Amino acid sequence: MSEHAIEVENLVKRYGDFEAVKGISFRVKKGEIFAFLGPNGAGKTTTVHVLTTLLKPSSGRAIVAGHDVVNEPDAVRRKIGIVFQDPSVDSELTAYENMYIHGRIYGLGGNDLKEKIERLLKFVELWEFRDKQVKTFSGGMQRRLEIARSLLHEPEILFLDEPTIGLDPQTRAHIWDYIRAMKEEHDMTVFLTTHYMDEAEQLADRIAIMDHGKIIAEGTPEELKRLVGNDVVYLRLEAPEDVKCLNAEFIRGCRLLPDGRVRLDVENATEALPRVFELASRSGIKILEATYHRPTLNDVFLHLTGREIRDEADERGAMKAKMKQRMRFGRR
Numbered sequence: 001m002s003e004h005a006i007e008v009e010n011l012v013k014r015y016g017d018f019e020a021v022k023g024i025s026f027r028v029k030k031g032e033i034f035a036f037l038g039p040n041g042a043g044k045t046t047t048v049h050v051l052t053t054l055l056k057p058s059s060g061r062a063i064v065a066g067h068d069v070v071n072e073p074d075a076v077r078r079k080i081g082i083v084f085q086d087p088s089v090d091s092e093l094t095a096y097e098n099m100y101i102h103g104r105i106y107g108l109g110g111n112d113l114k115e116k117i118e119r120l121l122k123f124v125e126l127w128e129f130r131d132k133q134v135k136t137f138s139g140g141m142q143r144r145l146e147i148a149r150s151l152l153h154e155p156e157i158l159f160l161d162e163p164t165i166g167l168d169p170q171t172r173a174h175i176w177d178y179i180r181a182m183k184e185e186h187d188m189t190v191f192l193t194t195h196y197m198d199e200a201e202q203l204a205d206r207i208a209i210m211d212h213g214k215i216i217a218e219g220t221p222e223e224l225k226r227l228v229g230n231d232v233v234y235l236r237l238e239a240p241e242d243v244k245c246l247n248a249e250f251i252r253g254c255r256l257l258p259d260g261r262v263r264l265d266v267e268n269a270t271e272a273l274p275r276v277f278e279l280a281s282r283s284g285i286k287i288l289e290a291t292y293h294r295p296t297l298n299d300v301f302l303h304l305t306g307r308e309i310r311d312e313a314d315e316r317g318a319m320k321a322k323m324k325q326r327m328r329f330g331r332r
């Protein structure tokens with residue numbers, strides 16, 4: 001038995017002449033949360049659709065839960081759960097009815113199905129709303145229902161395509177808790193796609209960064225951040241010329257910036273800061289202000305591509321808000 005839940009080799013997916021996925025290879029270990037992080041259009045959803053047998057690859061190979069997605073799609077489907085980016089629950093039906101129908105589709109029934117529905121609706125805190133039509137639910141409640149529904153047939157691997165897109169920060173944090181609990185309690189492998197850096201960082205054991213159809217880096221959040229290099233400490237000194245006295249082996253680089261601040265490159269900012277203060281006090285240097293910066297996944301993406309991961313949808317939202325503001329001001 002393979003220790004991998006997903007094995008992908010040289011996967012290519014073309015839409016006509018356009019290559020959306022350009023020969024990617026990666027492995028996901030059983031029981032881990034693996035995130036595909038990348039901007040809109042990077043090819044994340046296309047990859048998920050191939051892995052969940054909704055799209056056929058143009059070339060390459062993908063084994064999911066021990067089965068080939070092209071030759072054994074039914075076996076793959078029985079072992080996976082999927083939560084799509086777009087809502088797929090029936091909004092005219094109640095939460096309970098949505099769960100029941102999905103269970104029947106998977107051949108469940110009787111008390112077994114009833115017990116599972118109750119356990120899962122309680123898990124996502126929707127049991128008291130079970131007889132309400134889904135169209136009365138908030139976006140977060142709908143997403144929770146989709147998660148509960150995807151777990152009914154006890155999948156080995158759960159695919160979540162942008163699980164918290166469009167949700168408010170509190171609801172997002174709530175959904176992260178469910179995802180973590182699912183992994184722990186059900187010993188499940190979770191494959192998620194996201195363009196939110198905090199989501200990848202909070203949830204994922206390992207991350208593949210995707211851009212323009214390619215995986216450009218892969219590793220744990222810490223491993224990826226190490227690609228960028230050092231942490232940076234910024235100091236404001238009473239006498240900026242004192243910068244020449246800041247010599248120590250733990251300071252890898254030291255320079256005075258045009259804005260008068262001093263920039264120190266260190267391996268680990270939180271460990272270096274107390275030592276910087278000690279050194280300054282020994283050398284009679286007065287520090288007026290100290291801040292530090294640890295690389296983020298955004299820095300990693302910037303480092304690798306020269307661009308930032310931006311959410312065009314958010315940008316459009318921000319643009320609309322700006323327009324509205326301008327119109328309000330215009331009316332004054």
Ligand SMILES: Nc1ncnc2c1ncn2[C@@H]1O[C@H](COP(=O)(O)OP(=O)(O)OP(=O)(O)O)[C@@H](O)[C@H]1O
Pocket residue numbers: 015018020038039040041042043044045046047162
């Ligand atoms: N059915 C299709 N026909 C043609 N091009 C497509 C089709 N579906 C996706 N694409 C293109 O393939 C590229 C990858 O899209 P994909 O949806 O996989 O990206 P993504 O990283 O999941 O982004 P998003 O989060 O916006 O869905 C994009 O350039 C997209 O426009």
